[in-house]
Structures are given as C-alpha cells and as structure tokens.
Amino acid sequence: MAPKTIIAPSILSADFGNLGHDCARTIGHGADWLHVDIMDGHFVPNITFGPPVVAKIRGHVEKPTEHHGRGTFDCHMMIAEPKKWVKEFKKAGCDLYCFHYEAAFSSAAENPEDTSDEKTNPKALIRYIHDQGLLAGIAIKPDTSVDVLWDILENADEKELPDMVLIMTVHPGFGGQKFMASELPKVQALREKYPELNIEVDGGLGPGTIDQAADAGANVIVAGSAVFGANDPSEVIALLRKSVDDRKARI
Numbered sequence: 001m002a003p004k005t006i007i008a009p010s011i012l013s014a015d016f017g018n019l020g021h022d023c024a025r026t027i028g029h030g031a032d033w034l035h036v037d038i039m040d041g042h043f044v045p046n047i048t049f050g051p052p053v054v055a056k057i058r059g060h061v062e063k064p065t066e067h068h069g070r071g072t073f074d075c076h077m078m079i080a081e082p083k084k085w086v087k088e089f090k091k092a093g094c095d096l097y098c099f100h101y102e103a104a105f106s107s108a109a110e111n112p113e114d115t116s117d118e119k120t121n122p123k124a125l126i127r128y129i130h131d132q133g134l135l136a137g138i139a140i141k142p143d144t145s146v147d148v149l150w151d152i153l154e155n156a157d158e159k160e161l162p163d164m165v166l167i168m169t170v171h172p173g174f175g176g177q178k179f180m181a182s183e184l185p186k187v188q189a190l191r192e193k194y195p196e197l198n199i200e201v202d203g204g205l206g207p208g209t210i211d212q213a214a215d216a217g218a219n220v221i222v223a224g225s226a227v228f229g230a231n232d233p234s235e236v237i238a239l240l241r242k243s244v245d246d247r248k249a250r251i
C-alpha cells in the first residue's frame with residue numbers, strides 16, 4: 001500500500017517571535033506534521049534553536065495520538081553529533097528524529113570519549129533512536145549518493161529500519177532556496193524498490209515544483225516559504241496534498 005500523504009511545513013520560515021502560535025495555526029490550516037529544523041552552525045552554516053524552544057512549541061501543539069499522526073514533530077537534525085541530542089529532543093517533545101547520514105559518519109572526531117557504536121554507525125543510531133521511543137529518519141544531502149542507503153534499508157532488522165528517508169532537494173542550511181530537480185532520481189530509485197517507504201523531500205517545494213516531486217514518488221512534503229509566506233496557507237497545503245494524492249491515484 002502506498003504510504004499516506006504527509007504535508008510538513010518547515011518552521012524555519014515561521015515568525016520566530018511568535019513561534020508557538022504560528023505553529024499551532026499551521027496545523028489548523030491542515031498541515032499534518034511540523035518540520036522542525038535544528039541547525040548547529042557547524043554541520044550547516046546557520047543556527048536555529050534547541051530543545052527549550054522545541055519544548056515551548058510543543059506546549060502550543062497537541063502531541064500526536066498515533067505514530068505519524070497529526071502534530072508529529074519531525075525534527076530534522078542538521079547537527080554534527082546526532083547521537084548526543086536524542087534524549088534531550090525526546091524530552092522536549094520531538095516525535096521523529098531525522099539525522100544526517102553524513103554527520104553519523106563524520107562524528108568520530110566529535111566528543112572522542114564517546115566510543116559507542118551508535119555514534120558513527122547509522123544502523124546502530126537508528127536502533128538507539130527507536131530504543132528511546134522515537135521514530136527514526138535518515139537524511140542525505142545533495143552531494144551524497146542514494147547508494148549509501150541500500151545497505152541500511154536492505155540488511156536491517158526491525159529496530160534498525162528507518163521510519164523515513166529524507167532526500168534533500170537543496171543544500172541544507174537555509175530556507176527559500178531553489179529546488180534541485182537533479183535529486184529526484186534518488187526518490188524514484190527508492191520508490192521503485194520500496195513502495196511503502198516514507199520518502200520525504202525538503203527544499204524549494206511549492207506549487208511550482210510539487211508535481212515533479214510527487215511524480216518521482218515522494219509522500220512526505222516539506223515546504224517552508226511556500227506555506228508560511230502564502231496569503232492563504234490552507235490553500236497551498238491543500239494543493240500540495242492534492243498533487244501527491246493524484247499521483248498515487250494514477251499508479
């Protein structure tokens with residue numbers, strides 16, 4: 001069965017002075033999840049916010065009653081040492097912890113006293129995230145080949161299997177960038193092999209680009225500036241959803 005369509009506005013484009021209310025309003029406009037961009041100024045050249053801010057937003061948005069349900073906090077961890085922050089973000093109200101493959105592999109140099117397997121082995125990190133009671137996602141940047149994901153998806157036991165894969169369609173760090181259609185063959189390849197996998201796309205998505213992403217097979221759509229910058233966010237959310245639903249109906 002094709003996975004459900006999920007629209008996840010990126011709160012990077014929300015009003016940071018009014019974040020809680022802006023997030024609650026976006027769920028009211030029909031969004032399924034909130035895509036929460038965590039940047040450390042190290043893995044990416046930008047800084048956003050950490051667990052205390054996520055906890056404050058959580059106070060404005062009801063916790064989902066089911067896995068992947070409305071109000072899921074989809075935390076996109078653009079940070080150099082993903083293992084270190086799992087427990088803190090769980091406490092803050094994160095539901096899905098999506099780390100970057102590139103960070104998991106390069107984090108050996110960070111915090112050398114931690115020699116645990118899950119610090120540098122993506123599969124062990126997914127298991128660790130699941131053990132903390134969170135959904136787990138794995139993201140790849142535009143410069144990373146989709147081939148790195150096959151081993152993770154193919155030879156994993158239940159605890160090591162990600163709940164979602166995120167294909168970045170911009171270089172991570174900033175909202176409002178141009179959509180990179182060059183990344184869509186990765187989505188296509190994943191969808192062909194895994195009809196039920198949650199495949200998220202992030203960066204430059206909006207009314208002008210959604211059909212390409214939907215045709216490639218993405219079902220979790222992140223859109224920041226297109227939603228938060230719209231006069232009528234509910235109209236944009238509905239349009240994004242319709243594009244993905246229409247594509248599912250065609251296959």
Ligand SMILES: O=C(CO)[C@H](O)[C@H](O)COP(=O)(O)O
Pocket residue numbers: 010012013035037076170171172173174175176177202203204205222223224225226
């Ligand atoms: O992860 C991100 C940047 O690193 C953002 O989620 C993404 O770019 C969304 O913004 P927009 O829809 O405006 O492109």
